[in-house]
Amino acid sequence: TQLLEQSPQFLSIQEGENLTVYCNSSSVFSSLQWYRQEPGEGPVLLVTVVTGGEVKKLKRLTFQFGDARKDSSLHITAAQTGDTGLYLCAGARGTSYGKLTFGQGTILTVHP
Amino acid sequence: EPEVTQTPSHQVTQMGQEVILRCVPISNHLYFYWYRQILGQKVEFLVSFYNNEISEKSEIFDDQFSVERPDGSNFTLKIRSTKLEDSAMYFCASLLLDGAYEQYFGPGTRLTVT
Numbered sequence: 001t002q003l004l005e006q007s008p009q010f011l012s013i014q015e016g017e018n019l020t021v022y023c024n025s026s027s028v029f030s031s032l033q034w035y036r037q038e039p040g041e042g043p044v045l046l047v048t049v050v051t052g053g054e055v056k057k058l059k060r061l062t063f064q065f066g067d068a069r070k071d072s073s074l075h076i077t078a079a080q081t082g083d084t085g086l087y088l089c090a091g092a093r094g095t096s097y098g099k100l101t102f103g104q105g106t107i108l109t110v111h112p
Numbered sequence: 113e114p115e116v117t118q119t120p121s122h123q124v125t126q127m128g129q130e131v132i133l134r135c136v137p138i139s140n141h142l143y144f145y146w147y148r149q150i151l152g153q154k155v156e157f158l159v160s161f162y163n164n165e166i167s168e169k170s171e172i173f174d175d176q177f178s179v180e181r182p183d184g185s186n187f188t189l190k191i192r193s194t195k196l197e198d199s200a201m202y203f204c205a206s207l208l209l210d211g212a213y214e215q216y217f218g219p220g221t222r223l224t225v226t
Contacts, residue, residue, distance in 0.1 A: 030213075031213040033213070033214065033215070035217070040201075040220075040222070041219050041220065042116075042118075042203050042217035042218050042219045042220045043155065043203070043217045044217070045214055045215070045216060045217075048213045048214050050213060088155065090155070092213065096207075096209075096211060096212060096213045097143045097160070097162070097167075097207055097209060097213075098160075098168070099145070099157040099160055099168055099170070100145075100147075100155075100157060100205075100215060101157070102154050102155040102156070103154070104153075104154050105154070
């Protein structure tokens with residue numbers, strides 16, 4: 001079983017603070033995707049990282065794929081209340097079209 | 113922007129009944145998936161489908177489950193005889209193929225088995 005462990009599970013911060021969410025595994029993934037999920041809705045894709053060491057930026061969000069492609073992080077700069085939600089990492093092994101293994105998610109709450 | 117759609121949004125059924133969950137993947141996508149999420153738990157892979165056949169399935173996807181692409185647009189998940197433990201959100205996803213890695217998810221169908 002390939003496990004993806006996300007930490008922290010819960011994160012409660014004030015608006016304007018920075019935060020980092022981690023996604024770790026003992027397995028190598030061919031790609032890792034970050035999703036955001038609102039209650040009762042489907043995961044919405046934020047970014048895909050494919051190359052070891054890759055860094056991608058999406059406005060105030062920075063995503064990094066570990067050199068060994070076993071871990072990833074999501075860093076949010078100057079969090080806003082609109083960032084509140086559930087963040088999921090999901091990895092695919094082998095082919096680009098392989099099944100995704102999901103982490104358990106990080107529930108982020110940004111207080112005004 | 114093209115998106116994956118799913119119907120119904122909520123399905124309530126009695127134990128032992130058959131249900132069919134429907135999905136319309138993004139139109140030029142070629143690889144299709146079903147995942148489920150039991151309340152409070154991780155999203156879990158059920159099955160992937162390509163070129164009119166199952167590509168991979170998990171241990172959850174037993175003989176009670178089947179998938180079909182009955183026409184050029186729909187992709188369905190059938191549960192033959194539902195159990196209480198089948199209650200979950202079911203998500204359909206699709207992928208372009210052609211070297212792409214991104215799986216796009218639908219909004220889900222909440223299945224409640226009573």
